[in-house]
Amino acid sequence: MHPLRSQSRRFLLPAAAVILACGACSEDPSGGGVPLGEEQRGIATFYDANGSGNCSYAPTGDLMVAAMNTPQYANSAACGQCVDITGPQGSVRVRIVDRCPECAAGHLDLSREAFARIAEMRLGRVDITWTPVSCDVAGNIEYHFKDGSNPWWTAIQVRNHRLPIQKLEWRRGTGGWQEVRRESYNYFVNDSGMGDGPFDIRVTAPDGQQLEDTLTRVLDDGSVEGSGQFR
Incomplete structure (x- = not known):
């Protein structure tokens, strides 16, 4: 030692x-x-x-x-x-x-x-x-659902991002965007869940860049690749 x-x-x-x-x-x-x-x-x-x-x-x-x-x-x-x-x-x-x-x-x-x-x-x-x-990463961002996530309690982590994640929002259909609370263990947690899906996710970088994706359903300890990456 x-x-x-x-x-x-x-x-x-x-x-x-x-x-x-x-x-x-x-x-x-x-x-x-x-x-x-x-x-x-x-x-x-x-x-x-x-x-x-x-x-x-x-x-x-x-x-x-x-x-x-x-x-x-x-x-x-x-x-x-x-x-x-x-x-x-x-x-x-x-x-x-x-x-x-x-x-x-x-x-x-x-x-x-x-x-x-x-x-x-x-x-x-x-x-x-x-x-x-800026991180030198390959490919698109990734959304990872925490173990235990379900339609009634949903926790999402953003991975493989070139820039830091300032905030994460979600919406269903044509409804308005709702910001999701960030926890100190690096998950965005919606205590009332996001339902059965599909639903939209929007993440924002500190410089204002935004990425939007439609996720088909909530996963339990599973990941989904996004459709884009920050510049």
Whole structure:
């Protein structure tokens, strides 16, 4: 075990040092996340990541991933966002898959594999700059229904998106669009369900781009490929 390892799974920086390192960091707990292209300053640490975490993604073989600090996690608005990080010995692009509960604004907790791209592992924590960027993904977005979803309780997660998801709306027939509540575990949940289908889904990116799809029915732990992708 590394000598800097705390009792939790993550490296911690003393509170005063966090304030100094992140004095220029923006905090947005309202749900908007950090805007694309807005450079942040902070620190990087590492943990034993496997691609899963608070964003409710499955473990993955691509371990260029990270956990976002709690203020800038923004109630899961950061989930799936890509971030370019520059450290003392290199740079790396990661995808946000988790939340670091004890991390202050500006702090990113990286997988071991990602941390090794920017610094020597023995350092444990290093100063970084980081910038949210568009993800280089292939294919269209994907809608995943949470296990237990049914016509009377429906939870949808958006996957494989190039830009962060700002909001998700739904409608039936010619009715008006209704915004669906976002949970901190990265699902949009309609407590009264979306019925037997078909129904329309509309997702919006922070820059205003929108994608619309018609889904035929609610699935239980199943996925549906959308018809488009953000630019």
